[in-house]
Structure formats: structure tokens, C-alpha cells
Amino acid sequence: MTEEGFYSFSSQSSRELTEEDNEKLSKQTVISDFKKNKLEIEARKNWDKFYNRNKNNFFKDRNWSAEDLKIICPDIDFEKEISYLEAGCGVGNMLFPLVAEIPKLKLFAFDFSANAVRMLEERAKELELPVATAVVDLSIPSSSSPFEEQVDLATLIFVMSAIHPDKMKIAAENMRNLVKIGGSVVVRDYGINDHAMIRFGREARIADRFYVRQDGTRAYYFDLDELCGFFESSGFKCERKEYLHRITINHQKNLKAPRIFVQARFVRID
Template identity: 45%
Template structure:
């Protein structure tokens, strides 16, 4: 499958339109053809190749940013609209909100927040050293208000950079899906350690049966709901139940956990395709 901008449907020169959006507790219902396609696609990538993909995961993401630099994704100006926790810091000017953007990429989430001059300090980490350098080279990067650093969430202890139980908010926006399912738990436990009691994780990522999942060709499947793109980067598609189980095992409590269903209309290509995301909030107990 060719690499396309399917992380949030907001990138590219002919960006799709979103005329319909609603939340749903149940997963998307497949058509008979879609159901048959997934049923027939049972051949998994060999163990040898899977191990190679895991070993080269950082290199593949670094090459992704080398090819695309800062031009692949559009800035995510929608985060303060979707997550009121990021708006709340405007109301408490004497109390700075401390935030972690886990998997920051080139800063498409953090720079709109910094540009809005919100009363916050942002830690920003990414698996790719090249992505972190792009963040630091951005004219909006300000060491007094942000700290970008390279980190593998599955093995590097965040407490080496961030004080234990010091964060008010952590964001995981189209990040957990890129991590091998066997290692997702470690990433969440890592974030748990640096969150304050009652701190919150804001989550948005691919939902089960999203159109991107159905686009993968035979030979791309790594496991249940887990696929590899042509460039070697990987993507997992979450059910509500699976996601909640991951967070609960890491010690979190569910605040919100809903599917976001959209119809993406691309007028240029005459297509209308179903997009499925999970938008969720999980808190660290008092």
C-alpha cells in the first residue's frame, strides 16, 4: 500500500472535507464485502520480517521524516476544541499547566498551542531523532516554554527528563497505534509514572474498521488489527474494549472512551469513505 496521509485526515494539498461526525459506543458495522475481505486476509508477514520491522522501527520513522520533513501533516488546531483540558489553562493564569506531547512528530500539536499563548509548559518527545530536531528548529520553539527530547516510550524512563508525578496532562494523538501491541503496556506505564494523581491522558487514534485498515493489501498483516505500510511504519486499529483494557492494566481509569465516526469526502476523486477514530480520556486515580 502506498504511504498516504491517513493519520487524522487533515493533510495533503487536496484535504478531505468532513461533513458528518458523530460519536458512537459500538463499532462500525462492516458491509458484506468488507467483512469478506478481512475474513480472507489471514496470511501474516513472516516472523523474520516482523522482527526486522521491530528492530528497524526507529530507522523507518526517521526515514519517513527525512522524506517528508515538516510538510506531511497539517497543524492540529482542533485539539483545544476537542479537549477542554487544554482550554482550561487559559482560565487559571497563575497556574501553569504542565503537559507532555508523547510522540510529538514535528510539532503539529504543540506549536498551535504555544502560538495561542496558552499558560502551559510542554514536554515533547518522539521516537525519531530527526523529528525532534525539526521541532527544535521551528521558530516557535521556545526553551522557556517547551523541552523537546528523543525517547522510546517503551523502554526509556520518562523520569530521566520529567519529574515523577509532575504532569497535569499527557497527549497520545495517533501515536500508540505505531507501537507494537506487545509494548503498548510499557508505554502507558511509563506515562503513568510522570502524571500527577488525577492527571489525565488525552487520546485520539485509529478505530477498528477505519477505512485505512480496509485499504491494506494482502501481505501487509502483522497480527490482529495490526498492519505494515509500504515504508515499514506500522499501524494498529483499536476497539474500545481493547484500548480500555490496556489503560486499566496500566492503572488508569476511564473518563471517556468513544468512537468518532466520520464520512470523509474527497471531491477531487469523487470518494466518500468511512473514517473511524477513538477519542478517549483516561485519568490517574487520586
């Protein structure tokens, strides 16, 4: 594997930590309860600030998305009209490349951040692309959908990890209200023992595998079976699950960073 940006293989296990990794983890310290509570209260504000500061320049369009979805969901006929929801859409880095490759998608999108949704709407307007949008907090229990219909396919790409672990079950239950029976939710997120998890320093750890970045946004690193448990207990069946192993290479510094992600497909069964 010589090119940055591609995972090298998938497996049913994460990577083993090195002695150096364990030493770095041992030096991480837990933040105060006051700061933990403050981060939870200000979660929306911190993401609004993030998008206001970075606009649509921070995340790159996910041009791998169409190819990967066809591999993960081989039974879905993407030549037919499909209703698709980008849950936790940000500024649409998944949605816009996807519809360019699969033009018959009927588009829906929501995010926690009103600033992100506004920027997505502006880009959709420029492209004359109809997208139904909403501002939604997946961590708050809800028995309904903000849209007029349930969708065939939804994606959660690096979304669950931003939610407090105590509320992830609620997020999975809320996704059940958004997807048709027989519809799919595809999840990709950070995996346990990812290089980024090891790199956090002192005063960044909120709880086990849950961290705060310098900008106040948070990241959780999933065990694969744990992720599946949230959805399987919320009316979904796991059709596919895997750890994605990718090596990110910094040629200038001659460094290799082992990135670990989780990926799974869940089908609503009731």
C-alpha cells in the same frame, strides 16, 4: 456532513462491516516472521527515515486540538498555567497550534524519532518558544521521567497505534511516570473497522488489526475497551471514551470513506 476533515458523530460502538469489507479482509495475508522481526528491530530507523524524507510537510497542524481538549477536559482551567506534554510529538503538529490558543501552557515534548525532535526544536527556536524535549521509546520499560517534573496533561495522538501490541501495556505504564496524580492523558488513535484498515492489501498484515505501511511504519486499529484496559490496569481511571465516526469525501472520485477513531481521557489515580 459535507466537508472533509470533520467527524460526524461519536458513539460507543464502531461501524458494522459490509460484505465487500469482509471480502477485502479475507484477501489480506500475514507477512513472514522474518519480516515481522525486522520491522520491530528497525522501527526507530523507519520513523527517522519518514521524518527525514517528509520533513514537517506530511502532517497538518491539528488546529482542532484546543477546542477538543476543552470539551474532553471540562474541569481543567486552561486560563491557569498548566504543564503539558505532547507524547509522541512528531514535529509538534499538536503542540504549536495548542499553545497558540492556550498560551499559558508549560511545554514538554518527546518522540521516538530523533529527527522529529530536532525539527520540533528548530520550529520552537524560530518562534522563541521554550519547550523541554527528549527522545523517548515508550515501548521500553522505565521507572522515571526524562523531565524534571510530572505534567498536568499529556496527549497521545496517533502514537499508541505505532507500537507493537505486546508492548502497549508498557507504554501505558510509562505514561503513568510522566503524569501527576490527578493529571490526565488524552488519547486519539485509529479504531477497529476504519476504512484505512480495510484498504491494506496482501503482504501488509502483521497480526490481527496490526499492519505495515509501504514505508515500514506500522499502524494498529483499536477496540475501545481494549485501549481502556491498557490504561486502567496501569493506574488510570477512564473518564471518557468514544468512537469518532468521520466521513472523508473525495468529490473528484465521488467516494466516501468511513473513518473510525478511538478517543479517551484517562486520569491517573495512583
